């Protein structure tokens with residue numbers, strides 16, 4: 001697509017954001033940026049350096065020279081932290097939790113927002129996360145907020161893991177999602193919430209294909225929300 005829109009997709013974990021955003025980016029020839037991966041990389045770096053999340057001085061120092069790079073790859077974006085490919089490591093359970101914990105810290109969010117704005121400044125970008133439509137790009141051309149009931153989301157996560165031969169217990173996946181929903185939506189700084197001008201999509205009964213098609217049609221119509 002020639003017009004270089006900024007498209008924001010927010011919502012809780014496993015609501016369908018990233019799979020939809022990835023496929024949509026391919027269709028539109030846009031860049032896909034997974035902002036959650038950046039918080040995950042921050043959590044990993046703090047862990048590697050043995051920095052406690054209460055030690056804001058050390059975190060500040062760490063953030064001043066953190067090097068996070070997102071590179072396109074046909075099988076899915078690669079995430080580099082200080083030139084190391086951490087794409088698989090940041091998806092592990094300890095980092096999933098740590099990402100949510102580090103994301104409550106104001107100085108961490110300020111730095112990530114700064115980097116995210118830089119990455120999206122030229123448009124032609126789809127960014128997904130929790131605060132893209134509310135804080136990172138409040139003037140985004142299109143904003144979507146994806147939700148799904150927790151049982152559906154837990155099942156999706158469990159199926160993804162099972163396909164990769166990871167053995168998870170469905171009830172535990174659901175508990176972890178509920179914990180993250182609460183942590184992400186009750187924090188002081190930029191909590192997860194729907195922007196007033198975002199289009200709400202409940203994906204509980206939708207296939208990925210339907211989600212992609214739905215957003216694609218809206219964007220192709222070219223009626224900017226602004």
Ligand code: DC
Pocket residue numbers: 013035036037039040096099100103128129130131132180184
């Ligand atoms: O999208 P994800 O599950 O990879 O995100 C991991 C954590 O990062 C999530 O629990 C909260 C945080 N996050 C955030 O606070 N703001 C964003 N824009 C994206 C993610």
